[in-house]
Amino acid sequence: xxxxxTAKLKEHLKEAFIEAVAPREGRLTVELSKECLLQAAEYLCxxxxxxxxxxxxTDLGLDIQLLYHFSIPKLLVNLKTIAPKEDLxxxxxxxxxxxxxxxxxxxxxxxxxxxxxxxxxxxxxxSYEWPRDNTPLKxxxxxxxxxxxxxxxxxLLSTGQIxxxxxxxxRQRVEMKIPEVLPTTIANPEALDEVQTVVKGVGFDRRVxxxxxxxxxxx
Amino acid sequence: xxxxxxxxxxxxxxRLPSIEAATRRMLDVLGFSVRDLEGASCCPxxxxxxxxxxxxWYALAARNISLAEARKLELMTICNGCYDTLFEVNxxxxxxxxxxERINLTLLKIGKEFKGSSEIRHIVEVLxxxxxxxxxxxxxxxxxxxxxxxxxxxxxxxxxxxMEDYDRKPKILENLVRLTGVQLIKYGLEKMxxxxxxxxxDEEMSLKTTLATKLQRIQESHVDCLVVVCPGCxxxxxxxxxxxxxxxxxxxxxxxxxxxxxxxxxxxxxxAEIGLETHRSPVGKIIAxxxxx
Numbered sequence: 001x002x003x004x005x006t007a008k009l010k011e012h013l014k015e016a017f018i019e020a021v022a023p024r025e026g027r028l029t030v031e032l033s034k035e036c037l038l039q040a041a042e043y044l045c046x047x048x049x050x051x052x053x054x055x056x057x058t059d060l061g062l063d064i065q066l067l068y069h070f071s072i073p074k075l076l077v078n079l080k081t082i083a084p085k086e087d088l089x090x091x092x093x094x095x096x097x098x099x100x101x102x103x104x105x106x107x108x109x110x111x112x113x114x115x116x117x118x119x120x121x122x123x124x125x126x127s128y129e130w131p132r133d134n135t136p137l138k139x140x141x142x143x144x145x146x147x148x149x150x151x152x153x154x155x156l157l158s159t160g161q162i163x164x165x166x167x168x169x170x171r172q173r174v175e176m177k178i179p180e181v182l183p184t185t186i187a188n189p190e191a192l193d194e195v196q197t198v199v200k201g202v203g204f205d206r207r208v209x210x211x212x213x214x215x216x217x218x219x
Numbered sequence: 220x221x222x223x224x225x226x227x228x229x230x231x232x233x234r235l236p237s238i239e240a241a242t243r244r245m246l247d248v249l250g251f252s253v254r255d256l257e258g259a260s261c262c263p264x265x266x267x268x269x270x271x272x273x274x275x276w277y278a279l280a281a282r283n284i285s286l287a288e289a290r291k292l293e294l295m296t297i298c299n300g301c302y303d304t305l306f307e308v309n310x311x312x313x314x315x316x317x318x319x320e321r322i323n324l325t326l327l328k329i330g331k332e333f334k335g336s337s338e339i340r341h342i343v344e345v346l347x348x349x350x351x352x353x354x355x356x357x358x359x360x361x362x363x364x365x366x367x368x369x370x371x372x373x374x375x376x377x378x379x380x381x382m383e384d385y386d387r388k389p390k391i392l393e394n395l396v397r398l399t400g401v402q403l404i405k406y407g408l409e410k411m412x413x414x415x416x417x418x419x420x421d422e423e424m425s426l427k428t429t430l431a432t433k434l435q436r437i438q439e440s441h442v443d444c445l446v447v448v449c450p451g452c453x454x455x456x457x458x459x460x461x462x463x464x465x466x467x468x469x470x471x472x473x474x475x476x477x478x479x480x481x482x483x484x485x486x487x488x489x490x491a492e493i494g495l496e497t498h499r500s501p502v503g504k505i506i507a508x509x510x511x512x
Contacts, residue, residue, distance in 0.1 A: 148419055149267045156268065160260035163233040173232075176240035176494045182232050183257040191258035194329040198282060201325045204268075204275040 001075050002028045005048070012043055029067075029078040037081050038091045041068060044079075045097065048072045052093070055103045057111045062143050062209040062218055064088060064111050083113055085141045086218065092118035110137040143209035143219045150217050153208055158215040160185025160195040221349060223340070224256040224287040226305070228298040229264070230450035237494040238450060241483040242297055242342070244493060248358055248486045251350050253295060259283050262301040266416050269304070277318065278325045280308035281333040285326065288337045297342045297479060299449035303375035305339040310380065341376065342479070343448060347391045355398050360487035362400030365508060368481070369404050369442040370396060371433075371456070373449040374412050392448055395478060399485035406440040408433050413447075415455040427467060430459045434471040443505050444474040446481050453477055457499040475500040484509045 006020040009030055016036035021029045032040055044050035050070040058065045060082075068079040083090050092115035093100040104115040105124035112135035115121065123130070145153050152162045159165075161184060170180050185192040199205050209218040231238050246253060260279055263269070269276040284305060287294040296302045312319045313335040323332055346355065372389040379385045389409075396403055414429030434456075437445055447453050456475040463469040475498065483493055490496070490506045 144271050145267070146419070148422075149271070152264070152267045153271075156261055156263060161229040161233065162261045162264055162267075163229045165233050169233050169236060172494060172497055173236045173239075176236055176492075178236060178240050178243060179255075182227055182259075183255055184227075184232070184259045186232075188258050191260070194258070194282065194331070195260045195279065197329050198278045198325055199275060201328055202272065202274040202278055204272040207272055 001072070005044075005072075005075075005077060006030065008047070009040060009043065013040055016040075026074060027076050027078070029080055031080045034066075034081045034083055034090050037068070037079065038093060038096065040079055041070070041093055042096055044070050044072070044077060050077065052097050052099045055100065055107060057107045057113065057137070059111065059137060059139050061139070062141055064113055064138065066090065066107070066113070068093070084218070085138070088112055089114045089116050091116055094118050094120075109135070111135055112138050141219050143217060145208050145217060153210065154216055157196065157199055157205065157210050160192050222292050223253045223295040223345065223349075224290060224292040225253040226256045226259050226262065226283060226294060226296045226298075226301055228296060228301045228450060229261050230300075230454060231298065235450050235453060235477070235498075237497050238297065238453070238477040238479055241477065241488070241493040242479040244488045245479055245483040245486055248483075248488065249350050249354060251345075254290075254292065256283065256286055256294070258286055262296075262298075262304040264300055265304050265307075266419055270419075274322075274325075276304070277308055277312065277322050280304050281312060281322050282326060282329070282331055284309055284337055284339070285331045285333050288334050289331075293338050293340055295340045295342060295345055297448075297477075298451065299341070299373040299375035300451045302339065302341045303378050306378050309335070309337070309339050341388055341448075343376070343388050343391045343395060346395055352394060352398060355395070355482070359398060359400065359485050361485055361510070363481070363485055363509060364400045364402070365511065366401045366444070366505070367404050367440075367442045368396060368401040369406050369437045369440055369445045370409060371413060371445055371447045371452055372409060373447060373452045376448060377410075392478065396446055396481065399481055401481070404440050404442050406436045406442075408436045413452040413455040414459070415451050418455075425455075426459055426463055427469075430455060431463055431467075431469055431471075434460065434463075434473055437473055438471050442473075443508065444476055444502070446476050446478055448478045450477070460500055472501050474498070474502040474505050476502065 002022045010017045013032055013036050016033045018031040050072050053069040053071050056067045063082045063084050066081050070077045092104055107113050109123055109126045155162050165186050174180050181187045185195055211218050227239055263279045312333055372392055376388045377385050411433050414425035417425035453475055460471055495502050
């Protein structure tokens with residue numbers, strides 16, 4: 001059943017499907033992007049008569065990880081997705097799966113996740129006097145790299161080298177009659193592309209919270 | 220004869236090009252050719268990526284090694300940090316089949332494969348075993364006998380396959396330095412770290428406790444300069460002295476040279492040709508003495 005569900009979700013979700021892991025018999029975790037969460041959940045309910053057991057949230061430092069646990073006879077399927085702390089909005093399952101109602105309200109109270117489309121987004125477990133911007137289980141946005149390590153990581157991921165090639169260094173190199181730039185990733189876009197493919201392949205960019213658009217850490 | 224590809228490393232190419240210029244000129248004079256490792260990335264350095272993401276550290280180092288393997292070349296470096304990374308990854312992947320398979324699955328996506336067919340060599344080993352001390356001795360045109368030199372081998376030069384082998388490369392380094400004719404002065408803290416990696420955790424400790432202690436002893440030994448064989452150590456000794464002076468009013472004024480630069484001068488290459496004046500430590504004050512013979 002694991003292989004069948006994995007294959008069908010992969011086909012159904014296309015690029016939103018990230019990966020599937022079956023840690024042991026009767027368990028399947030499918031990681032997907034948050035934009036396709038509703039689509040995947042409705043698919044499981046429609047095709048496999050799945051029942052939402054609960055939703056669990058974890059603060060990963062830079063993101064809130066959400067695990068949607070679905071029960072199918074002899075199998076527990078976890079839909080895993082990430083809500084970055086910069087944008088904690090995610091679609092609410094409540095209009096489709098009413099059992100998500102109180103769980104989403106609880107996660108909103110404790111982690112600040114905004115469940116878009118929730119029909120009754122009142123507080124559930126925090127008192128009404130509790131400050132709006134205080135979400136007790138959500139910590140500060142922080143990643144693995146210390147401030148001292150960030151420039152090293154940013155240079156490595158954006159150029160393949162840990163120090164930038166300055167104009168002064170280039171001028172000195174020319175004056176010393178050595179190649180202005182070595183045939184490394186700095187001068188070879190294909191080699192840099194290989195390095196960045198490796199970075200993505202081992203999940204290092206996600207692990208340290210690197211933003212490929214700004215070429216900076218997210219913190 | 221073995222053919223070598225050189226991984227110059229990030230520090231040399233971007234911050235200390237005089238080391239690269241000296242190495243290239245020195246190897247030319249010795250009639251020994253190396254090829255630049257085309258498409259190389261950072262080794263990657265062992266203090267950040269190895270600590271935060273060991274899988275990336277293995278994979279990028281394995282990619283660099285695979286570039287040399289594909290060209291049937293041995294991989295050579297002039298940096299202790301690069302040597303440490305490449306040596307450890309090479310040996311680990313050769314011995315750990317499951318890790319090698321996992322890393323090769325990652326490399327497969329970019330059409331590369333780590334085979335484990337290449338050896339990683341530090342330049343001191345290459346100079347000793349492939350070039351030969353006799354050939355170097357015969358090529359010395361300017362013995363630097365008026366120079367008192369302290370030596371800092373650097374922690375990663377002690378990296379070896381066996382316990383018995385741990386000080387082979389530091390001893391080779393001493394022999395190479397002696398070939399230049401200098402007076403090698405022992406100061407008792409040769410094996411102490413320069414403090415470069417400690418900057419990750421505690422900059423003040425790195426500078427005041429480690430670097431300043433070492434520089435104090437070197438200064439008391441009345442040497443003309445300190446010779447290192449690692450660009451990372453060179454950066455720590457040079458920029459560290461500037462920081463010690465600016466932040467803690469500690470002034471040591473110790474000139475710092477890389478082994479390749481000392482050897483290049485001894486082989487008759489001029490200091491100007493290899494850009495010795497670009498150093499951030501007071502190398503200028505010994506240039507005249509270096510070229511006085």
